[in-house]
Structure formats: structure tokens, C-alpha cells
Amino acid sequence: MNLKEAQKISRGYASNAEKTKFDHLTCKELTALISSSIAGERTIAANLLAKHQTQESVFALISALQVETKLYSKLEICDSLVKIGSLSIEPLLAQLGKIGSNQHQEIPAKEFKKISYPLPRDIAARTLIRFGKKALPLLLTVLEANKPKQISEAIDAIGFINFYDSEPELLKHLLECYRQYMDNNLLQWKIIRAMSGFPESKTFLLDQKQQINTLRLLQEIDRSLLLISKSN
Structure with missing residues (x-):
């Protein structure tokens, strides 16, 4: 050997x-x-x-x-x-943000400049995206659970699934989550990143660009707007 x-x-x-x-x-x-x-x-x-x-x-x-x-x-x-199959989805949801220590705890200083959507760092979220749209109804329930650590990983999964298999109805749920967590920069950053898969979010992103003064959030807005323009 x-x-x-x-x-x-x-x-x-x-x-x-x-x-x-x-x-x-x-x-x-x-x-x-x-x-x-x-x-x-x-x-x-x-x-x-x-x-x-x-x-x-x-x-x-x-x-x-x-x-x-x-x-x-x-x-x-x-x-x-x-x-x-589907039997695995709910148990995996319960593990969001709980396994390992590779999840984002804060907005990274380095920008992600690829035109692809980044793979979730959380292993449960990374597994859930492989179910595609079948996982979305239960992922959306996580956004309403008032558990920011789990919400953070669910956003990554929702954003990834939508980026490669568009589901415009998801946007309203992400906007509601964004407004609920205006004091959480990490969740704001992740939602702004998810907006890159929603051409419908362009007006919202332009509006936020006028209101936000956090550099990394502004950079992520610019990246999402760039990807939206490339998708048209």
C-alpha cells in the first residue's frame, strides 16, 4: 500500500x-x-x-x-x-448551524468575486441544497423561527437553490427577514448576497445602497447588482 x-x-x-x-x-x-x-x-x-x-x-x-x-x-x-429523500429534510434542518465550526460568524473581510454562488459552509445547509426546491418549504419555516444562527445557514441554502433554479416567490420572505434583522449585519450581508439570484430585487438593492454606510454590505450590493445585470 x-x-x-x-x-x-x-x-x-x-x-x-x-x-x-x-x-x-x-x-x-x-x-x-x-x-x-x-x-x-x-x-x-x-x-x-x-x-x-x-x-x-x-x-x-x-x-x-x-x-x-x-x-x-x-x-x-x-x-x-x-x-x-424527503425523510431527511426536517432532521437536517434541525442541525443547521450546529455541526462543525466552519460557518460564518461575521462578515468576511475578503470579497467573493466569482460569478457563481458560493457553497454553504455549514454541512447541513450544504446537504439540503442537494434536495433543490423540495427543501424550500421547510427552509422558509426556519426564517420565522427567531434563531439567528439557524436562519443564517438557511439563507445560504435558499440563496443557492434559487440562484440555480429560480423561484421569485422566495424574495418576499427574504425581504421580511431582512427587515426583521436590520441590526444584524451578518444576516443582512447574507440576504444581500442571496438577492443576486433575484432580478426583482434590483430596486431594493439600489435603495439600500443609498442608505447603508457599511463597506462590506455596499460591496455585496454591488456584486449582487453585477450578477443581476449579467443574468439579463
Whole structure:
């Protein structure tokens, strides 16, 4: 085994041949295996749990996601939650802003200058965007929950989904959220970023440009206006 292969295995990589050895396990046995001390076995358990489309399998995967640190295992958990389908959406919503420490805690000093929409940094939000529009009704309920940390990640998911699959009706919900959190610069910044996928928001953005004096918010307004102009 070379160094590259050893590194992959240490990060939870498991081959298809290895997975077939565990095909016979029941859902209950897989929920136990997903807590194995061996990362590759956790990856295999996550993969095979996707075949058991039950609340039990979703609960096992979510519980594993909360503590998993190995790359391949974590990716397999997320893949399986998506494969299971709509049963996974609400449990993932409950994890917004709670797993890991990669979420934005403040507006970053460095601008994002690509013309694409940035992937959410939160792992639950990053998984939810893979459901596309199916996730939107429940994501919108998060905006009304008065939990800024969860709202922050939900905005990223809503903005991403809309940017690639336009849903103009979402704009009114984001505007309501913006007005409710006028004292929260991070949420304002994220909503302004989400506006880049709504040509209908141009008037609002131009108005805010006259009222705001925070440099990073003004820069994000300019970026959203630029992307809107490119989409026309």
C-alpha cells in the first residue's frame, strides 16, 4: 500500500468490494456499525443505510454526522441522507448551524468575486441544497423561527437553490427577514448576497445602497447588482 492509499483509508475510504462484505447486515446492525472505531466501516454503514429508507436510518445517519470527523465517512453520510429523500429534510434542518465550526460568524473581510454562488459552509445547509426546491418549504419555516444562527445557514441554502433554479416567490420572505434583522449585519450581508439570484430585487438593492454606510454590505450590493445585470 502506498502513502496516498494509506491516507485515503485513514480518512474513511472504503472500496466497493469491501462494502459487499456487509450487504447482509440489517438496519439495526448497520446503525451499530456506524459507530465503529474503524472509519472505513463507518463509511460502509453509512452507504448501506441508504437502502433502508426509514426514520431509524435517518436518525442513525444524523447522529453519526454530528460527531464524524473523517472526510470519506462524512461525505457518505451526506450522500445517504440525500438518497433516502424527503425523510431527511426536517432532521437536517434541525442541525443547521450546529455541526462543525466552519460557518460564518461575521462578515468576511475578503470579497467573493466569482460569478457563481458560493457553497454553504455549514454541512447541513450544504446537504439540503442537494434536495433543490423540495427543501424550500421547510427552509422558509426556519426564517420565522427567531434563531439567528439557524436562519443564517438557511439563507445560504435558499440563496443557492434559487440562484440555480429560480423561484421569485422566495424574495418576499427574504425581504421580511431582512427587515426583521436590520441590526444584524451578518444576516443582512447574507440576504444581500442571496438577492443576486433575484432580478426583482434590483430596486431594493439600489435603495439600500443609498442608505447603508457599511463597506462590506455596499460591496455585496454591488456584486449582487453585477450578477443581476449579467443574468439579463
